[in-house]
Amino acid sequence: MSAPPDQTTRGTMPHQMTAGQAGSVLPELRAADWEVGIRKRAETGIFGVFAELPALVREAAAISWRADRTRTIVVLVTTLLAGVMSTFGLLSTQRLLVELFAAGPTPDRVRAALPALILLASVTAVRGGLSIVMGYAQNGLTPRVVQQAERRLFETTTRVELAAFDQDAFADDMERATRGPEAAATLVQESANVFAGMVNLLAVTVAVIVINPLLLTALIVATVPNFYAALRAGHLRYEEFVAGSVRRRRLWVLQRQMAERHSAPESRSYGLRGFLLGQYDRVMSAQTNVDLNLARKVTTTTSIGATISGIGLGGVWVLLAVLLDRGQIPLSASVTCVVAVQAAQRALAAVTFQLDRVFTQGQFLKEYLGFLHRATAYLPPAEAVGRPAPSPLQSITVRGVSLRYPDREECAVDKVSLRIEAGQTVAFVGENGSGKSTLAAMIAALRTPTSGVVEWNDQPLEDWDADAVRSRISIVLQEHHRWPYTAATNIAMGDLSEPASLDRIKSAARQAAADQMIQRLPHGYETLLDRTFVNGQDLSGGQWQRLTAGRGFYRDADLLIMDEPSSALDPRAEDALFQSIRSRQGTRTTILITHRLANVIHADRIYVMHDGRLEEQGTHAELVTADGRYAALFTLQAAGYQPVTTTTGEPK
Numbered sequence: 001m002s003a004p005p006d007q008t009t010r011g012t013m014p015h016q017m018t019a020g021q022a023g024s025v026l027p028e029l030r031a032a033d034w035e036v037g038i039r040k041r042a043e044t045g046i047f048g049v050f051a052e053l054p055a056l057v058r059e060a061a062a063i064s065w066r067a068d069r070t071r072t073i074v075v076l077v078t079t080l081l082a083g084v085m086s087t088f089g090l091l092s093t094q095r096l097l098v099e100l101f102a103a104g105p106t107p108d109r110v111r112a113a114l115p116a117l118i119l120l121a122s123v124t125a126v127r128g129g130l131s132i133v134m135g136y137a138q139n140g141l142t143p144r145v146v147q148q149a150e151r152r153l154f155e156t157t158t159r160v161e162l163a164a165f166d167q168d169a170f171a172d173d174m175e176r177a178t179r180g181p182e183a184a185a186t187l188v189q190e191s192a193n194v195f196a197g198m199v200n201l202l203a204v205t206v207a208v209i210v211i212n213p214l215l216l217t218a219l220i221v222a223t224v225p226n227f228y229a230a231l232r233a234g235h236l237r238y239e240e241f242v243a244g245s246v247r248r249r250r251l252w253v254l255q256r257q258m259a260e261r262h263s264a265p266e267s268r269s270y271g272l273r274g275f276l277l278g279q280y281d282r283v284m285s286a287q288t289n290v291d292l293n294l295a296r297k298v299t300t301t302t303s304i305g306a307t308i309s310g311i312g313l314g315g316v317w318v319l320l321a322v323l324l325d326r327g328q329i330p331l332s333a334s335v336t337c338v339v340a341v342q343a344a345q346r347a348l349a350a351v352t353f354q355l356d357r358v359f360t361q362g363q364f365l366k367e368y369l370g371f372l373h374r375a376t377a378y379l380p381p382a383e384a385v386g387r388p389a390p391s392p393l394q395s396i397t398v399r400g401v402s403l404r405y406p407d408r409e410e411c412a413v414d415k416v417s418l419r420i421e422a423g424q425t426v427a428f429v430g431e432n433g434s435g436k437s438t439l440a441a442m443i444a445a446l447r448t449p450t451s452g453v454v455e456w457n458d459q460p461l462e463d464w465d466a467d468a469v470r471s472r473i474s475i476v477l478q479e480h481h482r483w484p485y486t487a488a489t490n491i492a493m494g495d496l497s498e499p500a501s502l503d504r505i506k507s508a509a510r511q512a513a514a515d516q517m518i519q520r521l522p523h524g525y526e527t528l529l530d531r532t533f534v535n536g537q538d539l540s541g542g543q544w545q546r547l548t549a550g551r552g553f554y555r556d557a558d559l560l561i562m563d564e565p566s567s568a569l570d571p572r573a574e575d576a577l578f579q580s581i582r583s584r585q586g587t588r589t590t591i592l593i594t595h596r597l598a599n600v601i602h603a604d605r606i607y608v609m610h611d612g613r614l615e616e617q618g619t620h621a622e623l624v625t626a627d628g629r630y631a632a633l634f635t636l637q638a639a640g641y642q643p644v645t646t647t648t649g650e651p652k
């Protein structure tokens with residue numbers, strides 16, 4: 001029996017793990033649909049993909065140019081000059097050999113060879129000097145290019161709308177894109193190297209043709225198969241990288257699950273060790289199979305190339321022997337030919353290696369640029385720039401708003417309409433998954449409705465600058481993030497628009513019942529809240545929740561949205577928190593999402609959600625009188641607080 005897809009993405013149940021199903025059960029072991037386009041492109045063949053290289057090299061050069069003009073020029077010029085020097089070196093070697101193998105007395109031959117010897121020595125010295133300069137320039141250039149390209153990537157990932165993270169492909173796309181910055185840095189130099197290598201090759205080819213045009217054919221047979229095989233091997237490796245990105249991410253997640261402290265307690269108490277190791281074995285064995293398969297293909301390709309090239313090289317030597325034997329070429333020319341063929345092989349090996357790198361790095365850069373391009377679909381519209389900042393909140397109107405998440409049939413929020421006046425405290429209640437958080441996210445300008453409109457002061461949210469709207473709203477999320485900074489910073493992150501003030505931080509912490517708890521930490525407000533750092537501490541779930549609420553209070557927002565802010569709080573902390581929320585009533589606007597219905601009794605209006613729809617609304621008294629869903633939920637919860645009585649009505 002194969003498991004349903006949503007279950008298998010979270011791991012397969014141990015009883016389902018049979019060897020025969022290994023290839024079919026975990027979807028991450030199969031290529032995902034969205035990879036099709038990328039694979040197709042990877043399969044267009046080596047030369048088809050090569051057509052893209054000039055554009056990619058131009059892009060890399062542009063990135064490098066923006067990062068550091070001087071070093072880019074130095075790297076390009078020194079690399080090209082070094083290539084030219086190699087060619088001169090080869091030509092002067094040839095000249096040297098011709099002079100040394102010429103007829104006549106030895107002192108005369110040595111004298112005649114002296115200019116070529118001096119040229120060879122000078123060329124070698126200049127080449128050495130150029131390499132040093134190139135090394136310095138490249139070392140300075142690489143970090144700058146990486147920093148600039150990486151920053152551009154993170155500028156995008158931090159700006160995209162939340163909807164981007166709902167797309168399957170986004171995380172994998174991003175993983176591949178992270179290789180782009182390094183690729184941009186190496187591409188510039190490697191392309192210059194390829195160019196210089198080509199110049200070198202051309203010189204060798206000319207030298208060989210001059211000796212005997214026939215030798216050129218043999219030279220081509222001796223070198224081209226190796227060249228093609230090396231290119232093909234690079235192509236195969238890239239294909240594997242593309243196909244394996246989901247699997248690698250799965251492995252990375254598993255590695256963390258088995259080695260991190262957050263998962264350690266549950267892993268032990270539920271005895272998950274075997275399960276996790278089993279998952280690891282399965283993903284890893286799939287990875288190993290792919291690696292072995294790749295190694296086999298690469299070895300076969302390169303072996304065939306090397307064999308054909310070897311035969312070709314044998315042909316060169318035989319041809320040379322025949323020509324020598326027939327007296328068709330002098331000894332000096334045949335020695336030069338041996339040197340030239342060896343130089344050609346070295347040059348071609350270098351060019352192949354560099355081309356392979358340019359090719360692979362070019363693909364990484366392409367992934368990077370492609371990701372940046374695709375991500376633009378999730379960036380706020382350009383026309384948003386320059387929109388006015390919203391005036392102080394007077395009302396929020398939700399008009400027929402719906403939102404459907406990708407790949408979901410039902411709407412998470414379905415045609416909801418409501419109006420909140422400034423100063424009101426309203427509550428969203430309802431069962432799990434009824435759409436409360438999604439509705440709040442649309443009101444907070446974090447998600448865009450699929451249809452309908454949210455208005456701020458009777459004007460659609462899109463009319464206002466989105467960042468400015470968000471700066472007027474403080475939202476305490478149900479799934480809050482535990483920022484790995486100090487307690488003070490964790491609270492001050494609620495408003496970074498001005499320098500943090502300890503008084504303000506403490507005041508926010510007091511509203512969230514977090515002040516005393518923080519003061520008792522080893523370094524008080526300056527305690528670092530991450531155990532992975534030296535002297536770092538961790539908090540309990542409820543303590544983190546208090547801190548998060550403190551962050552919400554820290555921002556002097558027109559609208560405070562608290563999504564399930566007290567689920568982990570003890571009764572005293574909960575009471576203190578709700579007193580703080582209540583103290584806002586009449587002056588500041590608050591949206592409260594909670595399952596603890598006792599805390600919403602005082603709300604100005606309660607909205608009851610069910611299956612994405614707004615089912616009831618009213619004050620607590622009105623809803624109890626209506627005797628609908630709210631009344632049922634309230635009565636059920638209240639019953640839990642009644643003393644248990646005997647059948648005669650006596651307390652037990």
Ligand SMILES: Nc1ncnc2c1ncn2[C@@H]1O[C@H](COP(=O)(O)OP(=O)(O)OP(=O)(O)O)[C@@H](O)[C@H]1O
Pocket residue numbers: 166405406408412430431432433434435436437438439478
């Ligand atoms: N990012 C998402 N992608 C796909 N579906 C989602 C996503 N977030 C929420 N949902 C789905 O949308 C529906 C509404 O979720 P939402 O979080 O708004 O409910 P809620 O009322 O806040 O629930 P709870 O009381 O459990 O917090 C649920 O069916 C949920 O599975």
